[in-house]
Amino acid sequence: MSLPEDDEGLAAEYALGTLDAAERAAVAARRLTDPTLDAAISAWEARLTPLAEAARPVLPPGDLFARIEARLDGGAIVDLAVVLRARVARWRAAAAGAGLVAAGLAAALAFVVATRPTTPHQFVAVLQKGPDEPAFAMTVDIDREEFSIRPISAKPPEGRSYELWIIAPQLGAPKSLGVIDANAVSGERRLNAFDPATVRDATYAVTLEPQGGSPTGRPSGAPVFVGKLIAVGP
Amino acid sequence: LCFLSIHRQALAVAFIARAPHVDSMTAAPTAPDLVDLLRRVAGRDRAAFAALYAATSAKLYGVVSRIVQSGDASEVLQEAYVKIWERAGDFDAAKGSPLGWIATIARNRALDEVRRAKPMYLEDMPEGFEPAAEFEDPMGRRDRKEAYAALMRCLNALEAEKRDMILMAYYRGASREALAAKYKAPVGTVKTWLRRSLAQLKDCLSS
Numbered sequence: 001m002s003l004p005e006d007d008e009g010l011a012a013e014y015a016l017g018t019l020d021a022a023e024r025a026a027v028a029a030r031r032l033t034d035p036t037l038d039a040a041i042s043a044w045e046a047r048l049t050p051l052a053e054a055a056r057p058v059l060p061p062g063d064l065f066a067r068i069e070a071r072l073d074g075g076a077i078v079d080l081a082v083v084l085r086a087r088v089a090r091w092r093a094a095a096a097g098a099g100l101v102a103a104g105l106a107a108a109l110a111f112v113v114a115t116r117p118t119t120p121h122q123f124v125a126v127l128q129k130g131p132d133e134p135a136f137a138m139t140v141d142i143d144r145e146e147f148s149i150r151p152i153s154a155k156p157p158e159g160r161s162y163e164l165w166i167i168a169p170q171l172g173a174p175k176s177l178g179v180i181d182a183n184a185v186s187g188e189r190r191l192n193a194f195d196p197a198t199v200r201d202a203t204y205a206v207t208l209e210p211q212g213g214s215p216t217g218r219p220s221g222a223p224v225f226v227g228k229l230i231a232v233g234p
Numbered sequence: 235l236c237f238l239s240i241h242r243q244a245l246a247v248a249f250i251a252r253a254p255h256v257d258s259m260t261a262a263p264t265a266p267d268l269v270d271l272l273r274r275v276a277g278r279d280r281a282a283f284a285a286l287y288a289a290t291s292a293k294l295y296g297v298v299s300r301i302v303q304s305g306d307a308s309e310v311l312q313e314a315y316v317k318i319w320e321r322a323g324d325f326d327a328a329k330g331s332p333l334g335w336i337a338t339i340a341r342n343r344a345l346d347e348v349r350r351a352k353p354m355y356l357e358d359m360p361e362g363f364e365p366a367a368e369f370e371d372p373m374g375r376r377d378r379k380e381a382y383a384a385l386m387r388c389l390n391a392l393e394a395e396k397r398d399m400i401l402m403a404y405y406r407g408a409s410r411e412a413l414a415a416k417y418k419a420p421v422g423t424v425k426t427w428l429r430r431s432l433a434q435l436k437d438c439l440s441s
Contacts, residue, residue, distance in 0.1 A: 009429035012436070017301075017341070018403045018410045018428055021349040042329070044432075047439055049334030050382035051404050052341060057292035058299050061308050065287050068315045069280075197320065228346065 007037055015044035022129055025226035029167050029174075029203050123229035126152075127206055135225040136180070136206060142199055145192040149180055154225065156208060163209045165219055166194065168202040179213040180206065203228055268332035269325075276323035283319060290333060291315075294340045301344040301407035310347050314340035331378055348407050388438035396431040403428070 013019050014027045031038040127136040127149075135154035140147040149164060156162050165174040171194070191199050205223035207214070214220050266289045274282035294314065299307040318336050325335050389397045395417070402408040402416075410428070414421045 006429065009432065012432040013425075013428060016400065016403045016428070016432065017345045017407050018413070018425075019349075020409060020411070024345065024349055045338045046330045046334060047385070047436065048404060049331060049337065050378065050385045051401075052297050052337035053293070053331065053333050053378055054382055055293060055296040055300070055337075055405065058296040060291050060295040060299075060311055064291070064308055064311060065284070067308075068287070068312050068319075071312065071316050072319055201317075201320075 008040055011037060011040035012044045014041050015048055022226075025203065025205075026222055029205060029223055029226060032167055032203075033173060123200065125204055125227040125229045127204055127225040127227040129225050136227075138204060138227070138229075140191070140199060140229055142191075142196045145199075147177070147191055151180065154206070159211050161209050161211050161213055162206050162224075163213045163219070165205045165207065165223070166191075166199070166202045167205055168194075168198045171198065171202075174205065174219055176214065176217065177204075179209070200229055268336075269327045272322045272325045272332050272335075275319060276325070286318070286336075287315060290336060293333065294337060297337055297405075298340050298344045300405050301341070302348050306347055307344075310344050311340065314343050317343070331381075333378075345407055349409070384439060388435050391438055392431050392434060396427055399424070399428065400431060400435070 010019075010023075010027060014024065014031075019027065027037070027041075031041055123140040123142065125138040125140070127138060129135060136149050136151055138147060138149040151162075154162065162180040164177040164180055166177055167174045175193070177191075194202075204227050205219075206225040207219040207221055208224055209220050266285060268286065268289065271282045271286040271289070275286055291311070295307065295311055298310050298314070301307075302310055314336070317339055321339070325332060389400065392400070399408075399413050399417070402413065408416075410421050410424045413419075413428075414424045417424065419427075
């Protein structure tokens with residue numbers, strides 16, 4: 001996707017929050033490798049901060065701190081399938097009428113449930129282009145340093161491949177996690193090159209590459225699909 | 235549905251009534267030192283983390299629950315505090331206010347959530363939007379009150395409609411699309427308005 005030339009305006013709109021999901025993710029990914037853009041965003045966040053400081057307070061649910069503490073301690077297991085079903089219901093509502101997508105979502109749910117890791121530190125991500133275009137479902141098991149990814153509705157053009165990248169500030173340039181196979185499950189790949197905090201907080205992005213993957217080890221273009229992990233287990 | 239029924243006059247009055255009297259304000263005596271708490275949280279001090287939560291959670295929930303639906307708001311807030319716990323060491327007091335830093339973490343999480351959930355429609359807005367109902371005079375240190383006063387002065391220097399768009403975006407997470415629907419303008423026009431208004435705001439704040 002092409003980014004507007006006006007980075008100052010882009011930084012301002014990112015901080016304000018008016019960008020759509022794809023633009024937002026693209027900016028979030030770009031700021032990791034672009035200190036000028038990152039500084040412009042930080043400056044805008046600081047400019048607008050008095051609004052947040054002045055927000056009228058609302059009391060959160062009483063048990064929330066206990067739930068946060070439980071997470072810090074690695075507490076109760078959340079049922080992955082329950083989390084995913086809720087999200088699938090939401091995507092279905094958003095993608096009503098899109099039969100292919102709905103079918104893909106059902107398959108993704110089945111996939112995630114079938115491959116549900118049994119050890120703690122489970123995460124899922126949905127990589128998407130727009131708010132109602134889920135394209136890949138991804139599961140990550142931090143303890144096992146494994147992930148798997150499955151296309152929901154995405155299919156690369158003839159002669160091209162989708163390649164998955166992990167993007168995090170501490171990694172510098174995006175690191176390839178491999179080419180995503182055209183059909184079904186890509187298989188499990190090791191995440192042992194990265195520390196767990198990086199894996200958990202990273203942005204995952206899919207780019208369109210020449211068949212077989214990027215020849216340079218760097219993404220050839222801007223991410224087509226992006227997503228972040230959602231914790232579904234301790 | 236009536237997300238955007240703003241009564242212009244009432245709004246203007248509310249803004250004027252809320253003009254902060256900076257000179258008469260001093261730091262609230264009971265306000266905890268968030269910079270110190272964050273420093274201790276960075277050192278894995280759980281008591282400090284509990285104190286930080288007690289001091290800031292209602293404010294952060296105020297920010298988050300206006301942007302995402304209620305069920306997801308507590309999830310977003312949980313994720314935000316876990317992140318604050320993990321990232322407290324990144325906070326740099328020289329670069330901004332501690333409340334601003336943690337509010338930005340929570341707000342970005344909320345925006346990510348609401349954008350990836352589905353496009354926002356006006357129908358999703360459970361209640362009318364009254365900008366004046368979104369905020370109050372900030373508690374706390376004098377420098378924050380001055381920053382707030384300056385921002386409000388510059389926001390009020392914008393055309394009322396443009397100012398409202400910025401407030402709706404900030405407090406409710408309104409996207410360009412939602413604003414375009416409200417103001418019956420093409421999305422591209424809304425983008426131009428936003429960028430122009432933000433540039434104006436920046437000029438005003440640096441003058």
